[in-house]
Amino acid sequence: MAVHRRIEVMNLSGSAGEVALVRFLDRKIIDAANIQELGDELFALVEKEKKQNLILNFNSVEFLSSAALNKLIMLDKKVKAAKGKMRLCNLRPEIYEVFVITRLNQLFDIKPNENDALAGM
Numbered sequence: 001m002a003v004h005r006r007i008e009v010m011n012l013s014g015s016a017g018e019v020a021l022v023r024f025l026d027r028k029i030i031d032a033a034n035i036q037e038l039g040d041e042l043f044a045l046v047e048k049e050k051k052q053n054l055i056l057n058f059n060s061v062e063f064l065s066s067a068a069l070n071k072l073i074m075l076d077k078k079v080k081a082a083k084g085k086m087r088l089c090n091l092r093p094e095i096y097e098v099f100v101i102t103r104l105n106q107l108f109d110i111k112p113n114e115n116d117a118l119a120g121m
Helices: 032-047 066-081 093-101 114-118
Strands: 007-014 017-024 054-057 086-089 109-111
Touching: 007 032, 017 032, 017 114, 032 054, 032 066, 054 066, 054 114, 066 086, 086 114
Parallel strands: 017 054, 054 086, 086 109
Antiparallel strands: 007 017
């Protein structure tokens, strides 16, 4: 099992199989080095640990930089290439607003909470 410094991962069962629930440990995802490390950990879930279905829970995240958004876009491409699904949940209103402004709410499947995100996965 991989060691994660920026995320906490739990395995859940969805209707389509195993789902990795990812919770972020950082409240603010803005530092370049931390974002790189976070990206590496998220990408490793798909590439090394062969997780196809991910739920990213943003409950503890207060701020995301544009570089962090870019990592999420790259992660979404990796998940889709692995024929998996990725959903985001528990975004604070101010973070969700950034997704709306950048139109990323049209790219990502965003749910209000973990139960809704897990439904149908």
